[in-house]
Every structure is written in C-alpha cells, then in structure tokens.
Amino acid sequence: MHSNLIPALVKRHAGDAAFYWTLHNKSALSPHLQPERLWHFSQLLGAHLEGLQVAGPAGLVILRGELQRWRGAGEAFALAWAAIRLHDEAALAQLLAEIRQQPDSLLRGLISALACLPASDVAPLITAWSQPGAGTVEAVAALRAIALRPDAVAGAPVSVPDHWLQHESPHVRAAACRVAAALPVTPPAALDALRNDADSAVRAEAAIALAHHGLASGAAATLLRSVQEQLAVLASASGWYQQQAQRRLQRWLRHLAWLVPPGHPDVPALLEHLPPRQALHFVLQHGDPALRGFVLRQLEQPEHARLAGWVWQTLTGVDLHANGLLLPEPPYDPDQPLHEANPDADDGLPLPNPAAVRACDAALSLPVGQRLLLGQPHSPENLLMVLHEAPQALRQIATRALRQFAPQHGLNIRAPWWQQHAALAALSGAER
Structure with missing residues (x-):
C-alpha cells in the first residue's frame, strides 16, 4: 500500500x-447531452x-x-x-x-x-x-468487446468461428452474432441457421447481423417475431427485469426501423400495436416523414406530448421554440403526481402547442420515399454535422445511418470521447 x-x-x-x-452508458438516447458535455464527462x-x-x-x-x-x-x-x-x-x-x-x-x-x-x-x-472451452461470462465479454472495436483489438478474428455460433449458451451465440455484424467479411452459413434458433435473442441478433451484410431476406420478419415476443415479456415484467426487457426491446426496434424501408405498408399497423412511446421512438429511428400523422396524434396525449413534439422536430427540422410552436409551461404543482409514462428523459423537452404544430405541419413540403433527419435526407455531410454538433439521441441515429456510406466506420457514441474524436477525424478526412 x-x-x-x-x-x-x-x-x-x-x-x-x-x-x-x-x-x-445511458447517454445514447438522451435528447439533451451535447458532444461538448460528453467530452467533459470523458475528461472527468x-x-x-x-x-x-x-x-x-x-x-x-x-x-x-x-x-x-x-x-x-x-x-x-x-x-x-x-x-x-x-x-x-x-x-x-x-x-x-x-x-x-x-x-x-x-x-x-x-x-x-x-x-x-x-x-x-x-x-x-x-x-x-474467445477460445473453445472458455467460460460463458468470459466468452460473452470477449465477443462483445470485439464487436465494439474489431479493428482496434489486437488478435481479433477475421471471421466468426462456428464454435461460437453453435455454442451451447444462447448468450454466447447472440454475442457471436454481434461479432458477425461488426466484421467486414461475409458471415458463415451457420449464422443464417440461427434465424430459427430456440432463443429469441439469438434469432434477433442473427437477423440484425445478416441485414448488416445485405443478406436481409426474411430478416425483418425474424426480428419482428422477436419484438413481439419481447413485448409479451415486457407486459409481465416489473422492476429491474422490466428495465432489462425495455432496453432489449428498444435495441431491436431501432434495428427493425432500419430493416423496414420507408413507405412499407405494414408500418402503420405496427405503430398501433406498439406502446405509444416505443412507437414514437420507432418513428424517430425510421425517419419516414410520411408517418408524421401518427406523431401529430400523440401531441394530444399529455403523457406523450413532449416526446412527440421532439420526434416531430427531429423529423421535420422545424425548431419548436424558434417558430413559436410551444405552450406556456404549466405552474409547478407539488401535489400533482407524475405520470408513470414520463421518464426523466422528458425533463427539459418543450411542451408543444398541438394546434400550432398541426398548422405548421400542413404547410410543410418534405421529400417522400426516403429517410430524413432534421428535415434533411441522409448524406455523409449532413450526418457528420449531426455527429459533431447534435445531442446523443440524434448522434445515435446518424451513426447507424452513416453505415450506408461507410459500413465499417467504427464510431461508438458510448465510447470515451477520445475514441469518438479519432473516429470522427478519420471519417471527416475520408469525406474530403
């Protein structure tokens, strides 16, 4: 000592x-945390x-x-x-x-x-x-680390060995699927077989990995099945287990939002089936401006209004505050109970004026048939600007969207800022 x-x-x-x-770790869905503040947290x-x-x-x-x-x-x-x-x-x-x-x-x-x-x-x-015979905890930790930084970990695999994909533990199989998604090589045939795995998480991660490699035939249906099963788990869970189920559902919905193309006829029915807040997050990730009608209807629900307003703003690029589309904040009432559906993430989001937002929306002319972020079609330039300047929740969307232009960019918005800065510098240099 x-x-x-x-x-x-x-x-x-x-x-x-x-x-x-x-x-x-919790910042990825934050609508408030900006890059400069994240840098400050990294320094501390x-x-x-x-x-x-x-x-x-x-x-x-x-x-x-x-x-x-x-x-x-x-x-x-x-x-x-x-x-x-x-x-x-x-x-x-x-x-x-x-x-x-x-x-x-x-x-x-x-x-x-x-x-x-x-x-x-x-x-x-x-x-x-990551050798055969390693313990389950050790194997999952190693595989997940490789998936997060495949190019930075010395000795990382250049392909996914079958002994991972066929491991007796579903946790190891699911982690192996994440590695398959992160590596630049075509995954082995054993990955496709996992779309019929007995474990819901393995099926979901296999579908996500196949989609990453452009092998998306049937992947959306596989992932949707896991989403539906997770919704049933969430409905019966409570406490910490509910939080775990919620986090897993959010991850799968984010990927499903990317697997389903804009204008897909089944999306409106899916939104009505999902809990409203999950549906709003799906629209946020999906980026289809044709779904604004669903978002506008949620403005009328007090427990979802702030989130719906922020989703509408993110889709359209119309700033609620700058355009006078807000209601006055209600006076604080210590005797009024908080609604269970209002998590801390809604704190600080403005309260939209539904009538004013609807009037503004009716006058908008947005491109159809493509995904939008802040009212702009996805492009390397627009996405890099978001990654440099926007809060974490939008950076998370931009990170995923950027994969269509730079499939192996390696930017992880939960990583320490020095790692993110290096990845952003590499991406910015590649665009010049």
Missing part, C-alpha cells in the same frame, strides 16, 4: 468513475480512472468493496478497468466470480472496460476468453 494513500480519496475516485461511466472519467491506477493494489480493495456494496455495472466497470490496467489476475478473477452471480446487471461494465482500454492490455484476455 502506498504510504500516503488516502482511502477516502480513492473511494471518491471509485464512486465518481462509476457515476461518469453510467452517464456515458479519465481523471478518476487515473487516480484509481495511481492507488494501485490498495485501490482494488476499495473498488471491490464498492462493487459489493452497490452491485452496479458502473462499479464493475471501474474495478475491471483498474484490475486489467494493473495486470492483477487475482482481482480480475474475483470480479469474474461476482459477475457470474449477477451477469445481467454487471457484465456490461466488464465489456465496456475491455472496449475502452488499450489493445495491448486487453488482447491477451480477449484471445484467451
């Missing part, structure tokens, strides 16, 4: 590292991680205590990052034992640490954990 180590300071580093990682996260590295083995003891106390993915990330950076095999083994007891909530932290650490630190682990 360092003779001048201050345990309270190390504990503060541990708590703040977990906090800023959590902000990063990096400073606290540096403090944990300086603390050395004694800091690992404190980190493990924080994980056992709070049991969160942020604490798992901080401990994984420090243990791998310090090459402490015992601390990493203890962390893996903790994750095996609670993989659904802790594994994301380990995956994130593998994805953001230098390749020289993680390559030996990823190589070992």
Whole structure:
C-alpha cells in the first residue's frame, strides 16, 4: 500500500468513475447531452480512472468493496478497468466470480472496460476468453468487446468461428452474432441457421447481423417475431427485469426501423400495436416523414406530448421554440403526481402547442420515399454535422445511418470521447 494513500480519496475516485461511466452508458438516447458535455464527462472519467491506477493494489480493495456494496455495472466497470490496467489476475478473477452471480446487471461494465482500454492490455484476455472451452461470462465479454472495436483489438478474428455460433449458451451465440455484424467479411452459413434458433435473442441478433451484410431476406420478419415476443415479456415484467426487457426491446426496434424501408405498408399497423412511446421512438429511428400523422396524434396525449413534439422536430427540422410552436409551461404543482409514462428523459423537452404544430405541419413540403433527419435526407455531410454538433439521441441515429456510406466506420457514441474524436477525424478526412 502506498504510504500516503488516502482511502477516502480513492473511494471518491471509485464512486465518481462509476457515476461518469453510467452517464456515458445511458447517454445514447438522451435528447439533451451535447458532444461538448460528453467530452467533459470523458475528461472527468479519465481523471478518476487515473487516480484509481495511481492507488494501485490498495485501490482494488476499495473498488471491490464498492462493487459489493452497490452491485452496479458502473462499479464493475471501474474495478475491471483498474484490475486489467494493473495486470492483477487475482482481482480480475474475483470480479469474474461476482459477475457470474449477477451477469445481467454487471457484465456490461466488464465489456465496456475491455472496449475502452488499450489493445495491448486487453488482447491477451480477449484471445484467451474467445477460445473453445472458455467460460460463458468470459466468452460473452470477449465477443462483445470485439464487436465494439474489431479493428482496434489486437488478435481479433477475421471471421466468426462456428464454435461460437453453435455454442451451447444462447448468450454466447447472440454475442457471436454481434461479432458477425461488426466484421467486414461475409458471415458463415451457420449464422443464417440461427434465424430459427430456440432463443429469441439469438434469432434477433442473427437477423440484425445478416441485414448488416445485405443478406436481409426474411430478416425483418425474424426480428419482428422477436419484438413481439419481447413485448409479451415486457407486459409481465416489473422492476429491474422490466428495465432489462425495455432496453432489449428498444435495441431491436431501432434495428427493425432500419430493416423496414420507408413507405412499407405494414408500418402503420405496427405503430398501433406498439406502446405509444416505443412507437414514437420507432418513428424517430425510421425517419419516414410520411408517418408524421401518427406523431401529430400523440401531441394530444399529455403523457406523450413532449416526446412527440421532439420526434416531430427531429423529423421535420422545424425548431419548436424558434417558430413559436410551444405552450406556456404549466405552474409547478407539488401535489400533482407524475405520470408513470414520463421518464426523466422528458425533463427539459418543450411542451408543444398541438394546434400550432398541426398548422405548421400542413404547410410543410418534405421529400417522400426516403429517410430524413432534421428535415434533411441522409448524406455523409449532413450526418457528420449531426455527429459533431447534435445531442446523443440524434448522434445515435446518424451513426447507424452513416453505415450506408461507410459500413465499417467504427464510431461508438458510448465510447470515451477520445475514441469518438479519432473516429470522427478519420471519417471527416475520408469525406474530403
């Protein structure tokens, strides 16, 4: 132990590292968080991680205590990052034992640490954990890390071995599908067979991977089936399990929105079948201006009005505030209960004036048959501008849209800002 180590300071580093990682991880759907603020969070996260590295083995003891106390993915990330950076095999083994007891909530932290650490630190682990016979937790972590940064991880595969796609664990099979989506090579035949897997998540991830490679025949139907099954899971889940089901459903709906072309005749029926907020997010991702009628109807529902207004603004590019399309904010009433459908993400979104928005919408002339973001058709120039300037939720859409022009661009908006900045610089240079 360092003779001048201050345990309270190390504990503060541990708590703040977990906090800023959590902000990063939850930021992808935020309509508020701008790139400059994300950069600030990255700087603070990096400073606290540096403090944990300086603390050395004694800091690992404190980190493990924080994980056992709070049991969160942020604490798992901080401990994984420090243990791998310090090459402490015992601390990493203890962390893996903790994750095996609670993989659904802790594994994301380990995956994130593998994805953001230098390749020289993680390559030996990823190589070992991706061999046949590796434990399920280790295999899923390695595969998910490769999927997030296939070009940056030394020793990453150039194809997807069948032993991953045919693994006995559905979690490993689903993670292998994510690798197949990220690699630039045509996936093996074993991937197509997984569209009929017994596990809903495996089927969904196989369909997403096939679609990434232009092999989308039947992929939308496969993914829709998994979405419908997940809706049934969500309807009966509660608490933490409901949050997990919601996150998985959101991911699949984002990809389904891209698999279905604009103008598809089945989309209106799908929107009516989905919960309203999920349907609004689908429209946001889908980008078809022909669906504005559905969005306008949601303006009349108080529990969805703010989200609907923001989706309409994102589709059309018409700023609600600048064009006087808002209602006055209602006075604060401490006795009025919050509606369950209003998550914190709606805080700060303006309250649209339905009549004024409808009148403005009627005067718009937007291109049809193509996807729009902020009223503009997708192009490398428009999408790069969004990635440089817009909040995270729009950057997430732009990141996915950019794959049609740069399929292997490697930009992850949850990554530390220095990784994003490097990817953006490469993309901007390629466009010049």
